[in-house]
Amino acid sequence: MEGITEITLEETALGTNQPSRTHLREDLRRIRCAVLLCLLSVLVLALLTAYLMVGTLRAPSSCAAQVTEERTSRFLKQRAVATGTDALSSAEKPRAHLTVKRQDLANTVGNHLPILQWEDKRGLAFTKNKLNYSSSALVIPVSGDYYVYAQVTFRGTTESKTNSVTEIITKVTDSYPEPTQLLTGIKTLSEKGNSWFQPIYLGAVVSLEVGDKLMVNVSDIKLVDYTKEDKTFFGAFLL
Known part of the structure; x- marks a missing residue:
């Protein structure tokens, strides 16, 4: 009877531990899955971080390359213009000297300063x-550095009722x-006295472009004063 009782108790114990082992295996499997998911998440985050860092490093490089390219292009254009103008002899460089003539007073209408x-x-x-010279303006034929000059002599009487006189050299471009x-x-x-001149x-x-x-x-x-051509004049020449 004692032997039978011991066998029965062992079988009962084995039967009782079987579900516990099953639960333990399931828990271990879940833990492994959770660990794998965590590792995968860390790997994905690491890859994203590396990608963003590479993109950030490339962006300044591309901007710097673009700036360098623009500066190089500008330098080459300036160099080409300089080479073209340097190749011209003094006799071939554009130049003009204009002198005063009687003015058309009809152009004084409006609020803008009149053009000589x-x-x-x-x-x-x-x-x-x-x-x-066209339409009261000098038209620049070649880009480059020009010396631009003008002298205007004003004259009048004390009855002119003006306190000051103004002269402006103006540039007009198509752009x-x-x-x-x-x-x-x-x-x-x-x-x-009764009269004055100034x-x-x-x-x-001045740096000018073609068509200015x-x-x-x-x-x-x-x-x-338009009485003498050496009193009022206007000109430019390429350096």
């Missing part, structure tokens, strides 16, 4: 090597609709 008109053929006036003031001169008048000279080196137009504006076209 010039003589380009007679007397001391000339235009050479395609630096032409920009509004005129650009390159040089400006203003002189205050002091009344001495010259204003402007001159500077240069003109001279004044505050009062009726006060411009």
